[in-house]
């Protein structure tokens with residue numbers, strides 16, 4: 001049986017001011033992509049010398065709380081780094097389906113999958 005999904009709207013809350021990102025606000029989900037890309041480059045340099053088991057352990061650690069870059073939700077006006085980073089407009093993530101489609105897209109990016117906390121963040125985000 002397929003899962004049943006109600007197309008409930010997602011409401012994002014700014015991590016900085018704790019207020020919702022309303023449809024009229026400019027807000028987004030964002031991450032420091034440069035930090036993640038630096039971590040990926042460092043990983044590539046050491047990767048050759050690691051065996052598969054060690055690599056899997058390190059990867060699991062990165063995916064949880066030790067990720068080089070962490071996702072956050074912010075209004076543009078509250079963003080401490082408004083000119084940098086990789087971001088996805090909150091207006092593109094208004095339903096669970098849109099969020100899952102974005103998940104599929106982001107998991108194709110190794111720097112997101114391995115060097116940001118996206119998987120853990122996504123779980124937390126969905127409560």
Ligand SMILES: [Zn+2]
Pocket residue numbers: 014015016017018019074075077078
């Ligand atoms: Zn805010």
